[in-house]
Amino acid sequence: MLRTEASVSPRLLAALSQKVLRHLGADYSGARQADLLRRLQLLALEREVADFDRWLQELAFADWDAGQVQSLIAAFTVGETYFRRDAEAFEWLASQHLTPLLERRRREGRRHLRLWSAGCCTGEEAYGLLFLVDELLGSERGQWTVELVASDINAGFLARAEQGLYGRNAFRSSEDDFRTRYFQAEGRLWRVRAAWRERIRFVQYNLADAALAPALADADVILCRNVLMYFTPGRAQAALRRLLGSLSGDGVLLLSAVEAGLATQAGLQGRWAGCNYALAARTRQSPWANSPASANRAALASAPRASLSAPVVSLPTQNPRSLVAAPRAEPPRAAQSAEAKAERLWRQATQAQAAGQHEEAREALTAYLNCAGPSRAQQHQACLAMARSWADQQQFEPAGEWLQRSLALDATSISAYWLQALLAQQHGDHRQALMALHRALYLQPEFILGYFLCARLLRADGQPRASQKALQVCRQLLLSQDSQALVPLGDGLSSAQLLRLCDQLMEDSTRCPSL
Template sequence: MSRSEASGSAPLLATLSHKVLQHLGMDFSGVRRDDLLRRLQLLALEQEVKDFDAWLQTLAFADWNAELVQSLVAAFTVGETYFRRDLEAFDWLAGNHLAPLLARRRREGRLTLRLWSAGCCTGEEAYGLLFLIDELLGQERSQWTLELIASDINDGFLARAEQGLYGRNAFRSSEEAFRRHYFQAEGQLWRVRPAWRGRIRFVRYNLADGRQPPALANADLILCRNVLMYFSSARALAALRRLLASLSVDGVLLLSAVEAGLATQAGLNGRWAGCNYALASAARQPPWADDPTPPRALVVVAPLPQASPAVPLAPQPAALRPSLPPAVCAPSAAAADESAEATRERHWLQVTQAQARGEQEQLRAALQIYLGCTGLSRTQQQRASLAMARSWADQQRFEPAQEWLQRALALEPAAPAAHWLAAMLAQQNGDLRLAQTAVQKALYLDPEFILGYFLRARLLRSDGQRRAADKALQVCRRLLLAQDAEALVPEGDGLSCGQLLRLCEQLLEEPSRCPSL
């Protein structure tokens, strides 16, 4: 019996899934209703809802106006981004699309440019695009008419973007010179300098909406990355066609690599653009059609033989990991007749074999291939993204680990293992409050998550809350006593239940000690 059926809320969830599809474009029908329930449970927890069942009933039968949608949108949107997150994609845009486009416009005497950042979140991508354009135009920028529109469904994100005020987290991959040039300090925060403030028009727009506002038409560039992947297939394809219809004759649409599958399913051909996938306006051939050289950052890899050496990853810019490595699933000729499902299973087997051998580079190469396969479900994308996050975390590479973890959480925000990894990364980065929040979510989603109680105890000890820490340790100990001593602890990287039990008992006996995993 599913969780929704056990709670007696299945009829309400059926109504709610229909409303979410209608207003947000996301499909939570069938087996995905449990996912919807978990998302709403997390939102209710954050909003301190006292009577969850009554709250569900109110939502199910309410008129979902704009105000109500905004109160729910946090459960369905991801706010994880920062400046200069994808330098490789911006380099590709500068060299392969924007610079040639500006040159053509100069020759034509048509000094206009229209850009759209769709799903702009809190504005980092949009401001980064503005900085790039000003750099390309140089001294002649005052001669050009530039219109840059940034849209998002989340009013809270848009308000923060309008302010142009950012904290330390927004500059994780940025050099100090970049921040000094484009921002001015305000206490512990940094605000976009006046030269760039007010030049972006931030608008609320739902990409699942069938209506296309005229204000977002004739764009010379549309950035829409990591948005369509969350829609139902039908809504994603419809949104993709609306985006392409919004391009100017010279326009290019940039998608994430995962969303490249949407384009191929629709019969569209594009080109790998750094860590992304570029589609030209349907009205013309791609601007790179006459370019015989392969894309600079495209990695096309054949299936890995079981005993082959590690396949090198794409080059990575210093201090930056792209949000998704470029990858194409290119089966060999012998595999051409395999079904798509068999191909995916074969590539996942190669992933698990690399994991078992502890070969991190080969594991990530195998995951690249797997993520490039067509027809991956959200669950399959999520487990691959989480595996990639763990691989980077195992090598103490926290930025790419966070990138992949956020993608995994966006695909499945109610996965206890993902929140567990978030807690571990936060702890290692010294953010104990964030670690406590993440482990609390993991335990809420899985009340028998053994390692969650152990980590919670360690965090509480660090915060001086020994009584609460001992209570968490007692719960951990009780769960461990119910297991075989030789059994492995879930998410414990080979740690046995007997070994963790001894750690618990040491910590209970010697309060001043805090053994680590």
């Protein structure tokens, strides 16, 4: 049975949230304890825990050793990645940082590079970085020393990364020639070719730890994307300072677009690196401060405020991360608070979305995500709104990207799982759609639309009995509602209207069981 925060001892939840904070760096105190409980419920479901209450008690008051931490990591992190995921960021890294850096090193006679993929997950990012460097070095690669360290808190992820064995899902944004060049087929899977497989050193490391391992210092490039968003603001900024301190004198740190707000809150000035955000080594003043792009931003900042329909910064729209651009400069208002600015931007985004003005909505959401005011929960809602905007325009790839980011911020969001199910259904992936629905229904057993879509998908997959059972539950829930009440997440659909759809589905199934 699904437990609520009110049905669990406050002392128990406090002990659990303190342990998660201490060992993982994530804050689940106060209002976020309900989120903590739901995550643990999902983990218990996956492990088929028979006595949830007893398991929680043991978890809360036991001493967590390394093994216990490892067993819980999956509940608090998202392992979603694939090759060439942030193509724009890699292009920026190659042209704006690595190419001039290699040229300087050649002139100086220092033919070495040190790279770090922090939070490497199952290794796609680390191998992609190695492929990029070898491509830039070309015939000179034998004359250079390239040291690449990839770290992650999850030992299971690291084991998979060391194997270098990947399925089709890891190549969703890659061309066939990329896969053929760097991988060899092994049945239905693909393994990194030997020329690259043993050139990365994979190490287990928790970025929330206060001490930085010496082996991870003096890096010319650090990729740390979609990791710090899991931490409390204080821990995230502390980790950010440690990462900057571990760069070489001319190194660069790349963060995801969402995490750019952490840098600005810490007083750090960087540069947009394609769809990522770049910070330079050991400095609070970006080396790009006098660049043409920076001068252009300064000119825009001093110009009169543009209308809502005219974007201040022109950005590519193919990749959702590229939308999170530097916030617009505000007219000088000494009394304007960050909260007031965020509230105004959210109102603009909501109004534009309601009017079907998707570009204007995304522009306002972009600026909103870069404000200092929004909480983690509010950032989740903004990312989810961005995903809906792209989905409404049938742009499924960016919609999926933003949806994954929203789930990274809140893995217990019913709305996000519902949208995930709808996107999967449109792609014809009924298995993924049903998985998303099952998660939503576990978190909210009275989610009416979840049962209705389950019934349709199961019927289409040739499971009439399971479909009938889901449909019956859906009807029972609807009959307990006021007929004119709106169905949650139903876009204005009333209980009576959905009940008629259920009856039609049942009639169709009776007439034609193969439906």
